[in-house]
Amino acid sequence: MDKTFDKVVGGSFVIQDFDFRSIVTADDLTEEQRMIAETTAEFIERDVLPADEHLEKLDYDLTVKLMRKAGELGLLSADVPEAFDGLGLDKVSSTLISEKLSRAASFALSIGAHVGIGTLPIVYFGSLEQKRKYLPDLASGARIAAYCLTEPSSGSDALGAKATAKLSEDGTHYVLNGTKQFITNAGFADVFIVYAKVDGQHFSTFIVERTMEGVSLGPEEKKMGIKGSSTRPLILEDVQVPVENLLWEVGKGHLIAFNILNIGRYKLAVGCLGAAKEAIDLSAKYANERTQFGKPISSFPLIGKKLAEMNTKTYVLESVIYRTAGLMDAGLADIDHNSPEAGGLSAKAIAEYAIECSINKVFGSEVLDFVADEGVQIHGGYGFIQEYKVERIYRDSRINRIFEGTNEINRLLIPGTLVKRAMKGELPLLQKAQALQGELLQLIPGQVFEGALEEETHLVGMAKKIFLMAGGTAVQKFGPKLEQEQESLSNLADIMIQIFAMESALLRTQKLVEKQGEDKSAQAIAMTRVFIHEAFAEIEGLAKEILSTIEAGDTLRTQLSVLKKLTRRSAVNTVQLKRQIAARVIQSESYSV
Template sequence: MSNPVWGGGRFIVDDAEPEQIVTPEDFTEEQKMLAETVRAFVERDVKPRDADIEKLDYELTVRLMRKAGEIGLLGADVPEAYGGLGLDKTSTTLLSETLSPASSFALSVGAHTGIGTLPIVFFGTQEHKSRWLPQLASGELIAAYCLTEPGSGSDALGARTNAVLSDDGQHYILNGSKLYITNAGFADLFIVYAKVDGVHFSAFIVERGTSGFTIGPEEHKMGIKGSSTRPLFFEDARIPVDHLLGEAGKGHLIAFNILNIGRFKLAAGCLGGMKEAIQLSSAYANQRKQFGKPISSFPLVAAKLADMNTLAYVTESMVYRTAGLIDQSLSQADLDGADGGLQAAKAIAEYVLECSINKVFASEAMDAVVDEGVQIHGGCGYIQEYKIERLYRDSRINRIFEGTNEINRLLIPATLLKRALKGELPLVERAQALQRELLNPSPLSASTAAQSPLSKPIAIVAALKKVFLMVGGLAVQKHGLRLEREQEIVASLADFMIDLYALESALLRARKITLNDVDPQALQLPIDMTALFAEEAAERAGQRARVILAALEKGESLRLQLSVLKRLLRFEPADLSALRKRISARVISAESYALL
């Protein structure tokens, strides 16, 4: 990938080029081989034992995790110097996606390799890394991440678990509790957040068996039943001072940046789940007959498959685009230096906005896909014998994990505004330039000239950026820094940004595919899916913009703004039925997620 001057949130004010993004079409043979190794492991070792995993067989899960360690899956993010593979984020994203059909087991692995291990990878001392990373990479030790408390979830800094330095200065004495801790039933190492002296938010490495540290009973969950979820209790638990992770009072740097990676990796897992749902649903639709023919031949069922496939394509495009951006950011950090943790935090934080976008879009897209999957299965979709029923239940937690989608929606515009105020984004300048353009008496044009099959999606992306700057600029002008209190407006702006990033990612990928030496007929599917999503995104943008404008303006001023909005989004509607028919035909034929 080239090295443009880029950064988090810039998709709002600048246009990227296809060669600047990473797509699945860029996977190397080595990456494909790694994915195939994981796929074979899931099919051979995990799926045949799925029923036992769902019964919370700790011993089986740990045994399989150690087997995953043998093939390198647990050490993908661990540097080679500490027994891992030291892979880039694009590769580890592919592994997370490929592991997704392992259901609850995939969650156990993801919690271990991501939020459980990465705090030590990025923020541990050399002693921490040498002592624990080799065993975490092999599966000899299993990790858990402990942030949520009975009184604090999305408000992580509201934690009440307290840490006090002992009189001899050798230990921190922890008191408090944690809730909903994944892997708690069998984890050996826990990343625990507490406030030193009730004030300084900090992170600690806590070993199982520590005196004063106990683990509560399993929670009975709606889904992901094969993963362990238990509370933790600390009653004068003595934690050696050298188990402090990072600096006292700097735990937020660890917590929030690891959550950013967690959000992004969750999106990759959702992508894998969406592809599995498409495979199950398309195969069932071809097999199930009603009125003497397969239900896949009915247009309403076929349209569902088209929409499901399009959502997966868009998700895939944005997930790997973001992976490439994070890789680029991390490549410029000296992770082995004395301030490696701070450099890692800064590199990850660069794309905090995009990580939240991925999390929200992918989790809600997966919910939509599995919901339609159940509908296609009909009564069978409600029966546990069919995997789609499990996917439906398991999917629901993703909108809660790693910060609720509501919290992430509030973070997205807030992060953009903060970057602009720091001078990291020319947001205000672009909004002012747009205002001057809108005051120009020359007519605004939303050209749909058929210069190429992607001309209209390109025009829609350009128009959506203008609309966002128009309504977003007006919202900031009206409310200033108090805008964060107007949560309905902020959420609408977030949804606007999410759709825009998703659409631009799909468009850039489609353009990149067309630049390659590919059979022209094979290009039709990504073009059609991009066009379908663009049409729907433009409709949603118009509705959201009208809601925001109505909350900001009244009377003649509102009518003027609505008139400008109408001109910006003046597009001749496309034949969505024809697009869906072409997309669904490929999905039905392939009986899987289809791209080319």
């Protein structure tokens, strides 16, 4: 982790191949990073889990007390620069903290909202004076932050917000009016990052303090899950906010909102990773303890299959997350947060990986939903009982596909952002798609693969060609109207998600093989092979659906014939590979690499 990696163009993974030495993985941690992870895990085990029952009953005082204790340990200050009493850690280190915190369920969400979407707007977009005033207290937990974007009438359409801000006649303050909905930490937050339209049209961001006259809260929402986190409306009635509390500039609120959401999406995926690992641990242990027909249920192949698939998807998610952390570290590395240009530079650096952040969010939330669902199934009737933690993991997981932008919205953003970048000349996407046309008309010979992961490397390359073929055809057919073809966009997004996931797992495993050899990497190799072959089959189906939407008759038959050439692969005994994966998980009673 001492190595500094080169900056990578966001979204370029669909048109470019990468060397495994160029990515960050969860296996590259320094001793210092391991210590940070251990400190976080010890805090959760020692201080938070014993208080879990009280926290789930929405004990504000206890939540704040524990958050301040986390602040004393430095767990709230990872992303705050040292100049403002933070630790200024890299994204990999803050990722480790978030992952380990996830065992604390709702309490982890309270911390996550505070250190992420609550604090980062000031870190990246605040003036020097704002940073000096707020960041030290936010880093220590002396003040708790909340993020206020959603309104009763605007969720996914964030820019449709009705909250208003009007500059006073003497120019000393803005008068804010409006209601914000579903605000995490609202019950005990001291500082609110609020979005409102200046003069009803210029979307802008303000730092609002709880003590300001006219600030009030609605009642707690009665939620399906994450019950220990506070979720209340924030009501603003003629709140006088000093002009120095305007964040960045009038009319630039959308840049703050969307870029902070990018990081929020990434951090959400990190929480999903931690929860998925815990669900695997609980399920493997239960499967070994629970006996039916005279033997532990872990000995039944269908239970083993579940554990293998849970473990495999989690390994791939972990690969995706730490690769993305490395990308963001490289992108944000050279920014001086004391400089006047910090806001613009931060916005640009974060926006670079908007596609990857959305992929993390969609893939992470859906992996956790899968893992939690299978975890409940392994527990049988007991998985439906609150006494068993897997029941809460299942309930808590459901919100992840909704907040930080629904998965549907993110699926539209993934290919939509890619096409916009291509149109601006930031990515040679269309050139690559055109160059592929000539190549596709030639016969693609069958290949013989001998080395470990050789065929899987080939399949990742073919998946990129399939994306360019299907995506290029869609762009040619629909042009600017492509954004209205939501089904095709969603399919293109799913192909992109699978490509990034496949390649991230492949590169990580190749790195492991170089470091420790094939024998010690057998589990990682097996999981990578299973995931790539199954994801590739899914990509084939998605591409067929896209082409069938666009073309018909002989043209469609020709396109499907080309697709068939691109999807040639040998059959793999995934049943045997999954049995191999399951054996390790069952033996260790934990997530296994």
